[in-house]
Amino acid sequence: MNTLKVFFVVLFITIISINRLDAQSLDFYPMDENFELLQKFYKTDTVLVVFPDSEPILAMDKDAIEKFKFWGEIPFFYYKKESDINSSDLKKNIQFFGPIFKFQKEYSEMPVEKTDHGFLYNTELFNHENDAFYYMNENANRLYMCKNSSKAISSFFSYGVGAYSFYIFRESEIVYSGFTNENLSKEKINDLNHFREIYFQQKTLSFFNLNIAKTLKVDSLFDIASKELDKYVINLCDNLEVDTNNIDEIKLYAYADRIELQKFIAAPLFNTVWGKSVGNVLHTTQLDLSIVKHETAHSIIFQKIGGNLNQFWVEGFRQYTDYWFNKGTYNVDLEITKSNITFLDEELLNGSSKFFNHTENYGISGVFVKYMVDKIGFSEFKKVYSQQDIEEYITEKYEISMDELIAEFKDQL
Numbered sequence: 410m411n412t413l414k415v416f417f418v419v420l421f422i423t424i425i426s427i428n429r430l431d432a433q434s435l436d437f438y439p440m441d442e443n444f445e446l447l448q449k450f451y452k453t454d455t456v457l458v459v460f461p462d463s464e465p466i467l468a469m470d471k472d473a474i475e476k477f478k479f480w481g482e483i484p485f486f487y488y489k490k491e492s493d494i495n496s497s498d499l500k501k502n503i504q505f506f507g508p509i510f511k512f513q514k515e516y517s518e519m520p521v522e523k524t525d526h527g528f529l530y531n532t533e534l535f536n537h538e539n540d541a542f543y544y545m546n547e548n549a550n551r552l553y554m555c556k557n558s559s560k561a562i563s564s565f566f567s568y569g570v571g572a573y574s575f576y577i578f579r580e581s582e583i584v585y586s587g588f589t590n591e592n593l594s595k596e597k598i599n600d601l602n603h604f605r606e607i608y609f610q611q612k613t614l615s616f617f618n619l620n621i622a623k624t625l626k627v628d629s630l631f632d633i634a635s636k637e638l639d640k641y642v643i644n645l646c647d648n649l650e651v652d653t654n655n656i657d658e659i660k661l662y663a664y665a666d667r668i669e670l671q672k673f674i675a676a677p678l679f680n681t682v683w684g685k686s687v688g689n690v691l692h693t694t695q696l697d698l699s700i701v702k703h704e705t706a707h708s709i710i711f712q713k714i715g716g717n718l719n720q721f722w723v724e725g726f727r728q729y730t731d732y733w734f735n736k737g738t739y740n741v742d743l744e745i746t747k748s749n750i751t752f753l754d755e756e757l758l759n760g761s762s763k764f765f766n767h768t769e770n771y772g773i774s775g776v777f778v779k780y781m782v783d784k785i786g787f788s789e790f791k792k793v794y795s796q797q798d799i800e801e802y803i804t805e806k807y808e809i810s811m812d813e814l815i816a817e818f819k820d821q822l
């Protein structure tokens with residue numbers, strides 16, 4: 410080999426080993442796949458949930474707290490505001506829920522300190538509305554799920570906590586995960602922002618902040634994403650008849666494989682997770698643009714038109730937007746609907762979680778939304794969608810029940 414060749418071979422090997430090094434230097438403290446502390450906490454007949462006097466717990470949060478313990482025997486949950494708890498309550502396993510700085514007293518030593526509007530971890534301040542932490546003490550009798558505002562999304566439930574004893578969330582992201590104790594003497598903490606710096610290469614588009622694993626073909630993925638994604642948002646907004654002002658940036662993480670994704674989102678490996686979307690943060694394995702566009706459309710509809718609590722309408726509206734970009738999709742969905750029409754009943758239309766039992770329901774909901782849009786007009790549909798009263802609207806305006814509407818829909822297929 411001539412010197413030049415040797416040089417290139419050495420350079421090539423160096424590049425490969427640098428790439429390897431990048432992946433290897435992410436020394437994550439592993440999760441506890443058995444959720445030991447969490448299991449221990451719930452191994453009791455009653456759990457007391459305490460909230461600050463000035464921040465009553467919302468029905469939505471109660472519901473999430475109780476559904477979170479879905480396995481084995483479900484303890485009885487009872488709720489008290491802080492000033493109502495007495496000394497016998499303190500013998501119970503207690504879950505504290507609400508902004509930590511609004512609690513008057515301390516109930517166990519914590520790895521964070523209260524501040525006026527949030528909390529402090531080491532020297533880092535977390536005082537935004539959407540900042541939060543989760544902490545289970547070593548005895549597993551005190552559990553803290555504390556977000557700075559009741560309006561913020563509950564990252565604990567969105568990500569699914571418990572495989573570590575401690576998490577800090579900033580906006581919709583985990584920034585620290587790991588194990589710690591009260592006086593921080595036994596800290597095993599993953600600094601995720603530091604790991605992200607090592608692991609991802611970043612690029613900002615108009616509506617997206619792209620983070621792509623350095624071990625992937627970064628340049629070509631950036632190139633593809635740059636050509637497709639911003640344009641997609643502009644076209645989508647155009648079709649939705651809304652402007653593109655003040656759209657929250659969508660943060661996208663593309664991991665090289667599922668295992669790495671699961672480490673970053675702290676999802677135990679016995680579950681198979683290929684992607685996750687929390688607020689405006691999207692985690693994907695590789696860069697699947699159809700998934701990115703799917704989640705982006707959810708986010709834009711939410712921001713520009715409004716939210717809806719019914720999965721059937723949420724997914725149906727999202728699916729309907731596909732028909733603007735590809736007429737063939739509608740015909741495919743129409744065939745799916747015809748062959749699986751038995752799936753469509755009042756329960757599905759009412760937002761039952763059985764929606765997710767069959768992927769065909771995506772197609773069915775899209776075709777149904779198109780039918781609704783054709784019937785009542787797009788601007789009317791947008792209005793009733795965001796006001797959450799599609800059912801009411803139909804029964805009042807057309808004097809038919811949802812059952813009759815389903816029958817009408819089936820007839821015209």
Ligand SMILES: [Zn+2]
Binds near residue numbers: 703707724
């Ligand atoms: Zn969806």
